[in-house]
């Protein structure tokens with residue numbers, strides 16, 4: 096699989112918000128600016144067939160209407176796009192369209208070929224195209240449910256989460272984990288450098304730090320831990 100970290104930053108940074116593109120056709124989260132960033136990086140957004148949403152905070156979903164308008168109204172694709180996310184994700188996307196004063200629910204249903212899979216339990220295994228997607232509930236404070244995703248037992252994305260059983264399972268089941276490392280010291284909403292160091296040691300696997308605050312990014316650079324990678328926006332790897 097070809098993996099690109101479209102964004103690696105927390106909200107208040109110059110970096111794009113955390114977002115991961117796999118094989119040009121599966122994307123984890125669609126934060127503010129995703130569509131423009133994909134176009135700047137010479138991707139074809141219309142190739143995306145599967146959107147995995149970790150949770151409904153704005154820095155993870157706010158570009159979904161811009162993306163859907165681009166592919167269905169501008170490029171005029173007619174193929175189905177599957178959106179997998181926490182319970183209520185369909186209504187939330189309709190609300191975003193309404194807030195932006197774009198299409199209403201009926202127009203979305205008429206002109207956009209969307210399939211929603213809404214999640215509410217602890218764990219799911221979903222087979223779509225050539226992907227085995229494991230959705231595992233993680234712990235993001237009051238934002239419930241929030242999910243991390245494991246794709247083909249190769250790469251996991253934790254989404255926003257404090258350290259929890261779900262995060263550990265995602266790491267255990269994959270070769271590389273793209274993990275929320277917002278903070279210097281983790282709390283119940285986000286992991287920190289302390290959590291990431293503990294997890295790489297425990298599982299002896301590579302973690303790519305994302306959703307980084309600028310101060311955390313600088314602090315993490317001093318660690319020189321070969322199992323922790325600090326990616327820049329646009330970083331790509333094959334797995």
Ligand SMILES: [Zn+2]
Nearest residue numbers: 150152235255
């Ligand atoms: Zn969040």
Ligand SMILES: [Zn+2]
Nearest residue numbers: 152154155255
């Ligand atoms: Zn976030």
